[in-house]
Amino acid sequence: MKIAFICSDRGPCPPVKGGAIQLLISKIAPLIARSHDVTVFSITDPALPVHEKSGGVTWIRFDRSVFFPHVCESIRAGAFDLIQVYNRPGWLAELRQAAPDARLFLSLHNLIYDTLKMDRHLAAGCLQEADQVLTVSRFVAEDTVAKFPGLEEKTHVLYTGVDxxxxxxxxxxxxxxxxxxxxxxxxxxxxxxxxxxxxxxxxxxxxxxxxxxxxxxxxxxxxxxxxxxxxxxxxxxxxxxxxxxxxxxxxxxxxxxxxxxxxxxxxxxxxxxxxxxxxxxxxxxxxxxxxxxxxxxxxxxxxxxxxxxxxxxxxxxxxxxxxxxxxxxxxxxxxxxxxxxxxxxxxxxxxxxxxxxxxIYNFQRVADELETLYQTVTRQAEK
Missing domain, CATH: 3.40.50.2000 (Glycogen Phosphorylase B;)
Incomplete structure (x- = not known):
């Protein structure tokens, strides 16, 4: 599969300035890239090139001021099979327009409304576009399902880990x-x-x-x-x-x-x-x-x-x-x-x-669990 990881725009990836999401992506992307074509999109940083191939992964970085519009352009042209966006539920609707046939995964690392400030109507519409919602804890999963009834079947707790x-x-x-x-x-x-x-x-x-x-x-x-x-x-x-x-x-x-x-x-x-x-x-x-x-x-x-x-x-x-x-x-x-x-x-x-x-709590297990979810959702979509 051709897979895109879209990092949140809070920091560059790999995490040269820190950040749990950036660290997670930097560790699992090379593991997923052993079996798939993986591209990671993140914001730029003076310590990182705007485009590179490393660890079997293509890394593409855009300035924060134009990050998401440029990501959408790349997604539209990239023919990705699966897109995983981190902590930005508000991006899902535009990503669906950019890649109508791709499977969309949302990884949630915070509570919607409490930390991720969003309009309720907009949030509900965007979440409907997700094929799978992954959360870093059961606490986040239960909060998400309580706020958005009907997401139970496509919400999955994916604990992270360390190297x-x-x-x-x-x-x-x-x-x-x-x-x-x-x-x-x-x-x-x-x-x-x-x-x-x-x-x-x-x-x-x-x-x-x-x-x-x-x-x-x-x-x-x-x-x-x-x-x-x-x-x-x-x-x-x-x-x-x-x-x-x-x-x-x-x-x-x-x-x-x-x-x-x-x-x-x-x-x-x-x-x-x-x-x-x-x-x-x-x-x-x-x-x-x-x-x-x-x-x-x-x-x-x-x-x-x-x-x-x-x-x-x-x-x-x-x-x-x-x-x-x-x-x-x-x-x-x-x-x-x-x-x-x-x-x-x-x-x-x-x-x-x-x-x-x-x-249990290591990046190889995270990558293996993701692979299983990717295959399951892809098979369901093909039926």
Whole structure:
């Protein structure tokens, strides 16, 4: 088949400026290209050519200001059999006009209306054009079906994953090497326990709650540091009022908090290896944060909130602790104290998570599941 992946216009692909969607496409497109003719459309970036062939994939990039019109022109001329558009349901109607005979797949990474702001009438019409709607979590799937009755049969949950080769578990030789490297960079002693936050520094991500919890942890758990990896937006180190408040709170904890600011995608695995416990204190209706997959790949125990799709990866297993009182810093401290006091328990949780990504939550499984869906929808269309 001739397949087009249309990236959202929030960032370039591959993710030279970060982005979960951009990373996902950059990893699965070469796997799909082993059996199909694959073209990826994304916005331009000075670090990337406007046209290239790499990994068996054709990459075509347009300036953001003219991105979607140019994509439609390419789709109209390209005779694609299947088109997969990421997180832009509003594009489906025009894509259907550009390629009336193609199968249209919509990959949803956020909630329609809540995050993806759309007119309700327009959204309903566009979604009817999709042959398949893929969602990153059951939470997103249920929300979508509730808002658009009749989509049940063509909505499918497709959990994503990681490239396990890019993450070194903390007990591996490479993991130990990375651990020493990052800890030396930030003067973190070998016997200090490190809590890790990775994400955008905005209030809905909840980093302030870990800082509040740290006040109690610093009194009860001995030598513990908090490593905060991220900035207010991908590849953007600009200050913000929220970041200033975080730093003011960190001042009260003396030298127990380290801010790294923005870290390139390829460096992120090293920061996981340098840490002991990963925390996702998300406060919003998180579709399902990909940092959970990354933490499991690095062999870290996960502490996350019962928000949106985040708990779905950890039902009935020992890889994570779920915080239901997600607005209460004391709830974080109550979960973290036992993990800090019992490294063996933390290790067991981390190994359970690593096993899960090796078996299930990896990009090869994502590509295989997509292939099956492509074949199923194509066969149905031919009947």
């Amino acid at each position: 396990t080769n890019e993450y070194a578990p903390v007990w591996s030789e490479k993991g130990k090497e990375w651990r020493n490297q990052i800890r030396a960079r930030y003067q973190i002693a070998g016997d200090e326990r490190v809590l890790l936050f990775v994400g955008r520094l905005v209030s809905e991500k909840g980093c302030h709650l870990i800082l509040e919890a740290m006040k109690e942890l610093s009194e009860t758990s001995g030598r513990v540091r908090l490593l905060i990896v991220g900035s207010k937006w991908y590849a953007d180190d600009a200050p913000s009022g929220y970041i200033e408040k975080l730093k003011q709170a960190a001042d009260e904890l003396e030298e127990r908090v380290v801010f790294t600011s923005y870290v390139p995608v390829e460096e992120i695995p090293k920061y996981f290896a340098a840490s002991d416990i990963f925390i996702c204190p998300s406060q919003w209706k998180e579709p399902l944060a990909r940092v959970h997959y990354e933490a499991m790949a690095a062999g870290l125990p996960v502490v996350t909130t019962a928000r949106g799709g985040n708990p779905e990866l950890f039902l009935n297993d020992g890889a994570a602790k779920i915080i239901r009182r997600y607005k209460d810093p004391r709830a974080f401290a109550q979960v973290l104290n036992p993990l800090l006091a019992d490294p063996d328990l933390a290790d067991q949780m981390g190994r359970a998570g690593r096993s899960k990504v090796e078996e």
